[in-house]
Amino acid sequence: MKASNRRWKEILDGHLPDQLAAEIDQFETEIELRRQGKIDEKVFAETRLRRGAYGQRYDNGQRHDGTESKTLAFPEVESKGPNTVWDAPGMLRIKIPYGGMTPEQLELMAEIAEEYSDGIAHITTRQDFQLHFIHIDDTPTIMRRLAAVGITTREACGNSVRNVCGCPFAGVCPDEAFDVTPYADAYTQFMLGHPDAQNFGRKFKPSFSGCQQHACGLAAMHDMGMVAELRDVDGKQVRGFRVVVGGGLGAVPRQAKLFDEFMLPEELLPTTQAIAKVFGRHGEKKVRSRARMKFLIDKWGIEKFKEEVLAERQKLKEDPRWTEYLQDIDQYEEKPSRPPSELPPVNGDVRYANWVKTNIRDQRQEGYVTAAVALPLGDLTGDQLRSLADIIREFTNGSIRTTVEQNFVIRWVSKSDVPALHAALDAVGLSEPGASNILDLVACPGTDTCKLGISSSRGLAAELRMRLTAKSYELDEAIQNLHIKISGCFNSCGQHHVADIGFYGVSRTVNGFKVPHFQVVLGGQWEENAGSYGLPVVAIPSKRIPDALERITEFYMRQREAEEPFAKFVKRVGKVKIRAVLDDLTQNLPKPETNPDFYADWADPRQYSLGDIGKGECAGEVVTQYEFQMTSAERMVFNSQVKLEDHDVQAAGDSAYQAMITAAKALVQIQYDDVTGDPDEVVEEFKDRYFDTNVFLDPFAGPKFANYFFAAHQSAGREFSDDSAHVLIEEAQLFIEAVHTCYNKIRTEGIETTGVSK
Amino acid sequence: MELQHVNIKIFVDGDLRVDLQQVVDVFHRWIAEQAMDELLIDVADYRHVPAGPGVVIVGHEADYSLDNAGNRQGLLYNRKMPISGSNADRFNQAFAAAVKACNLLENEFAGKLRFNRQEFELLVNDRCLAPNTVETLEACKPEIEAFLDSLGQTNAVVAHDTNGRRRFSVNVALNSPLDFGVVLSS
Numbered sequence: 001m002k003a004s005n006r007r008w009k010e011i012l013d014g015h016l017p018d019q020l021a022a023e024i025d026q027f028e029t030e031i032e033l034r035r036q037g038k039i040d041e042k043v044f045a046e047t048r049l050r051r052g053a054y055g056q057r058y059d060n061g062q063r064h065d066g067t068e069s070k071t072l073a074f075p076e077v078e079s080k081g082p083n084t085v086w087d088a089p090g091m092l093r094i095k096i097p098y099g100g101m102t103p104e105q106l107e108l109m110a111e112i113a114e115e116y117s118d119g120i121a122h123i124t125t126r127q128d129f130q131l132h133f134i135h136i137d138d139t140p141t142i143m144r145r146l147a148a149v150g151i152t153t154r155e156a157c158g159n160s161v162r163n164v165c166g167c168p169f170a171g172v173c174p175d176e177a178f179d180v181t182p183y184a185d186a187y188t189q190f191m192l193g194h195p196d197a198q199n200f201g202r203k204f205k206p207s208f209s210g211c212q213q214h215a216c217g218l219a220a221m222h223d224m225g226m227v228a229e230l231r232d233v234d235g236k237q238v239r240g241f242r243v244v245v246g247g248g249l250g251a252v253p254r255q256a257k258l259f260d261e262f263m264l265p266e267e268l269l270p271t272t273q274a275i276a277k278v279f280g281r282h283g284e285k286k287v288r289s290r291a292r293m294k295f296l297i298d299k300w301g302i303e304k305f306k307e308e309v310l311a312e313r314q315k316l317k318e319d320p321r322w323t324e325y326l327q328d329i330d331q332y333e334e335k336p337s338r339p340p341s342e343l344p345p346v347n348g349d350v351r352y353a354n355w356v357k358t359n360i361r362d363q364r365q366e367g368y369v370t371a372a373v374a375l376p377l378g379d380l381t382g383d384q385l386r387s388l389a390d391i392i393r394e395f396t397n398g399s400i401r402t403t404v405e406q407n408f409v410i411r412w413v414s415k416s417d418v419p420a421l422h423a424a425l426d427a428v429g430l431s432e433p434g435a436s437n438i439l440d441l442v443a444c445p446g447t448d449t450c451k452l453g454i455s456s457s458r459g460l461a462a463e464l465r466m467r468l469t470a471k472s473y474e475l476d477e478a479i480q481n482l483h484i485k486i487s488g489c490f491n492s493c494g495q496h497h498v499a500d501i502g503f504y505g506v507s508r509t510v511n512g513f514k515v516p517h518f519q520v521v522l523g524g525q526w527e528e529n530a531g532s533y534g535l536p537v538v539a540i541p542s543k544r545i546p547d548a549l550e551r552i553t554e555f556y557m558r559q560r561e562a563e564e565p566f567a568k569f570v571k572r573v574g575k576v577k578i579r580a581v582l583d584d585l586t587q588n589l590p591k592p593e594t595n596p597d598f599y600a601d602w603a604d605p606r607q608y609s610l611g612d613i614g615k616g617e618c619a620g621e622v623v624t625q626y627e628f629q630m631t632s633a634e635r636m637v638f639n640s641q642v643k644l645e646d647h648d649v650q651a652a653g654d655s656a657y658q659a660m661i662t663a664a665k666a667l668v669q670i671q672y673d674d675v676t677g678d679p680d681e682v683v684e685e686f687k688d689r690y691f692d693t694n695v696f697l698d699p700f701a702g703p704k705f706a707n708y709f710f711a712a713h714q715s716a717g718r719e720f721s722d723d724s725a726h727v728l729i730e731e732a733q734l735f736i737e738a739v740h741t742c743y744n745k746i747r748t749e750g751i752e753t754t755g756v757s758k
Numbered sequence: 759m760e761l762q763h764v765n766i767k768i769f770v771d772g773d774l775r776v777d778l779q780q781v782v783d784v785f786h787r788w789i790a791e792q793a794m795d796e797l798l799i800d801v802a803d804y805r806h807v808p809a810g811p812g813v814v815i816v817g818h819e820a821d822y823s824l825d826n827a828g829n830r831q832g833l834l835y836n837r838k839m840p841i842s843g844s845n846a847d848r849f850n851q852a853f854a855a856a857v858k859a860c861n862l863l864e865n866e867f868a869g870k871l872r873f874n875r876q877e878f879e880l881l882v883n884d885r886c887l888a889p890n891t892v893e894t895l896e897a898c899k900p901e902i903e904a905f906l907d908s909l910g911q912t913n914a915v916v917a918h919d920t921n922g923r924r925r926f927s928v929n930v931a932l933n934s935p936l937d938f939g940v941v942l943s944s
Contacts, residue, residue, distance in 0.1 A: 001838075001839065001840070002762075002840075002884060003760070003762040003763065003840040003884065003887060004762075004884050004886035004887050007886050007887075008886055011886070057800070058799055063789070063799070063800075065786075065789065065790035066790070070790075072797060072799055072818075073797055074797065074818060075797075075818070087818060088799075089799065089816065089818075107923065111885060114883065114925065115763075115883055115884060115885065115925075118802050118804075118811060118814050118816060118821060118823075119804075119810070119811040119814075119827075120802075120804055120807065120810065120811060132802070133800075133802070133816045133821075135838075376806040376807065377806055379804060379806065379807050380807065381807060381810045381811070381827070383809065383827065383828075383924075384808075384809075386923055428808075428809075429807075429808025429809055448802070448803070449800075449802075458803075459803075462803075462805070462806050603779065603782055604782075604786065604801075605782065605783040605786050605787075606786055
């Protein structure tokens, strides 16, 4: 834990947006309350997940060393979630909406990676950043430092609206209908922390694409995918979105289904809000493996889902934010910092020529190109991040985006600057050619850091990359254009379903020992926004995967017809024939005593075991809206005590009153989920539903606790003395306890509580 | 000025002649044996990152790595948990831990790996506690000198990396080679 945490809080005080500052203060308080045992571990786990603070391998305090599982003797073993040790390092996921970053944000990311992590910043397959080996006590400081440059980790994990993905070429792609950036941005702002998106049983992933034919936004594998379209309406070009819903990868992937062929932008946010409400209300909560929205759509069918959403849409109260952002949307435009120019002839430098061929792409604006920065396994150092910040300041207006292929794209490079840009990138180890081709392998963290990892996806990716790089100049163009994606398990974070050749980690027992394997998945389609998914062919021992890859590619070269793409080839030839090419690789494994290497994973000498697999946190904890509201209420009472200690009696009294309102709202929301935070409305609804009906009556104290609440509301806004603040804090605490009692009564006595809307 | 999170990097003498996969193997064994004074948790493998952290043992109190930042291989000790005492005490603690790891690695790779006894880097991994400024250097110079005195080095050359965006660090060139055995026994 950093010694400077307190000092950062003082330094950044007043320098963060108020809302973000308050949220981070709240999280810090929740950390303290969990430490004191005043927040349930499940609630805290979901709370920290919604702040982006995720678990990591070995965080249960156990590590298998190849022969046995050993306890890691962490000093503080208090839990920060079920089966999760406080001091065990975790991962912090940082949302980068549509991948857009500024030089200042890159520099800050460098500082954070160096000071709190292991010196590496990692780009994910959904354009986020991830930092590993982070101590939970450092997370509020990191969040403050990020917030100071406009970045939030809020809802980066947990059962929430995750990072809004977007095409990294938006605004500069020759094939796009229009620039989706400002729409993705408005969607991000609107849904972040939206009250109607707090009651999901699982996560919700949105994405924006500028066109149908490319892969960049992967709309078809998202819970909600928006693809830009232009239509001619009464002689005018009108912008809209083809909207698909219910896509997702995971163990059993689903292609998203068409929700609306052409949704006008003014309907985008209200429809999203309605979808969130329907998913929150009707989505599965108990069985996590069936809680993604795709399962609700499976159950209902797309037509009923659509009907429910549109009915909900009609009930929504008008919100000016639905359309405010559209007023000057046509004026949204990124500007270059240098004039357009021509690309100088490529000289005899083969490496440079190859980089230009694979990493440079024409923009739709004449005289400009984009340059992909291919990152091995999505990793880069603090020094590289700072250099990248300098480079984009020098060559562009600071325009850069992360990609779903775990790379960066530098935009608005004037063509004559390309050789100088390459030289600048080369000087800091960022000039790898092969962006978006077979060398650009994508891998999830796998057994390196993920609790669910079965096999070493990064270890395999590093090995394949090394072998392919060594012979990259000999590879036929058809092979070079293939995409390889690797997941450490069936959950598909490496997106193996949408690769030409995908692998996901599985385990087999051979000769009485566990052997790491990868299931080979063939025929997925990356293009057309992840247009189709591949299927498993055969599981092969990890150490034979390089041979398998060689055989598959050789077979493809021998059998393909003309310019036949790989996915079509797989479909035509059939998996039986392809499997026959690979079958012998699954047999005759050497005995452990003759070749123990087969019984260990890539880059890990330990005898392979499944002993380190824990319970994943991808699913988050299913915590009801009630539990969240009550946690907030308790935090507010705690804060009021702190304020009282600091002699800030007014803040203490106000916070105690807010705690009562929040607790009452928690109860009201069980019956009426559209209740706002307006205190008058909360009191009125509470009175109607719980007080006048005698449901809230305490068996011993009668209406006493409710009367505390009504009295506090009647005198809201009053001036507090030390004594009166003290009294109200006591009353607030008692009222909260009474709310808990009432809630238990409702649950045990089966009082009707579901979905009654006014 | 209280300096916490002290890092020491002791450079490899000459070129690295060790296959880094073997370093991965050794680090895994160190975890199984809990070979250092701190709790060791995991190995992070960044061999694929140019001029990166190389191979890291992630610990609770500290990380150890065979680091290649700046394209210079060296054993890096990164203290993560705060320690009480003076700044000189913290420099000494980090240095002793780094030397211990160097000594162990030299024994693991006898004849193939030797660390430089006359040059190392001292870095403070906290921009808030130690902004990379001349003022920071002036403020902690007496304690750096006290630390070097304790190593028996009175005329060492201390060069400050003045790049303000990087963390506070100094490169220390000693006027005579250190005996790791003496450091470890003191």
